Amino acid sequence: xxxxxxxxxxxxxxxxxxxxxxxxxxxxxxxxxxxxxxxxxxxxxxxxxxxxxxxxxxxxxxxxxxxxxxxxxxxxxxxxxxxxxxxxxxxxxxxxxxxxxxxxxxxxxxxxxxxxxxxxxxxxxxxxxxxxxxxxxxxxxxxxxxxxxxxxxxxxxxxxxxxxxxxxxxxxxxxxxxxxxxxxxxxxxxxxxxxxxxxxxxxxxxxxxxxxxxxxxxxxxxx
Numbered sequence: 731x732x733x734x735x736x737x738x739x740x741x742x743x744x745x746x747x748x749x750x751x752x753x754x755x756x757x758x759x760x761x762x763x764x765x766x767x768x769x770x771x772x773x774x775x776x777x778x779x780x781x782x783x784x785x786x787x788x789x790x791x792x793x794x795x796x797x798x799x800x801x802x803x804x805x806x807x808x809x810x811x812x813x814x815x816x817x818x819x820x821x822x823x824x825x826x827x828x829x830x831x832x833x834x835x836x837x838x839x840x841x842x843x844x845x846x847x848x849x850x851x852x853x854x855x856x857x858x859x860x861x862x863x864x865x866x867x868x869x870x871x872x873x874x875x876x877x878x879x880x881x882x883x884x885x886x887x888x889x890x891x892x893x894x895x896x897x898x899x900x901x902x903x904x905x906x907x908x909x910x911x912x913x914x915x916x917x918x919x920x921x922x923x924x925x926x927x928x929x930x931x932x933x934x935x936x937x938x939x940x941x942x943x944x945x946x947x948x949x950x951x952x953x
C-alpha cells in the first residue's frame with residue numbers, strides 16, 4: 731500500500747497528481763469559448779501550452795517512478811504493462827507540447843490571422859487512448875503492481891473516458907479539405923473540456939496523503 735512506500739516516492743506521487751490536475755484545469759479553461767474570447771489567441775494558446783507542460787512534468791514523474799528503462803526479463807506482467815502505459819502517455823504529452831507550442835508561436839506571430847489557434851492533436855490523443863487502455867489492463871492485476879495504489883478502477887476508467895473525449899475532440903478538429911472548416915467546432919471544444927474534467931477528477935482521486943505518524947515526516951513540508 732502507499733503508506734509502505736518511501737516518503738520521497740509519496741511526495742513524487744503527489745506532485746504527479748497535482749501536475750495532471752493543474753494541466754487538466756488549464757486545458758478545460760482554454761476550451762471554454764468565453765475564456766477564449768476574453769484571453770484572445772495568444773492568451774488561449776499560452777494556456778494550452780502551459781497546461782501541456784504540466785502534463786509532461788506529471789507524466790515524466792509517473793514514468794520515472796515506474797522505471798526509466800524498459801522492463802527487464804522477469805518483470806511481472808502488470809508492472810510491464812504499467813511501464814508501457816506510462817511511456818506511451820509521456821510520448822503523448824510531448825506531442826501535445828509540440829502542437830500547442832506551434833500554435834502559440836503562430837498566434838504570437840500574427841494573432842489576427844484566420845485559423846490561428848490550437849486544434850486538438852490527433853497523434854497525442856491516440857497516444858493517450860493507448861496509454862489509458864494499457865492502464866486498464868494493468869488494473870486487472872492491481873495487487874501485483876509495484877505500488878498497488880498506482881492503478882485503481884475509478885482512476886483508470888476516468889482516464890480512459892477522458893482519452894476517448896480527447897479523441898472525439900481530435901475528430902471534431904479535423905479540417906474538411908473541401909471547405910476548410912472544422913468537422914465539428916462544438917466537439918473540438920466539448921471533447922477537450924470533457925476530457926480535461928475526467929483527467930482532473932482522476933488526478934485528485936489519486937492524490938496521496940503523507941502519513942503524519944512519523945516524526946521524520948513532520949519535519950518536511952507537505953507538497
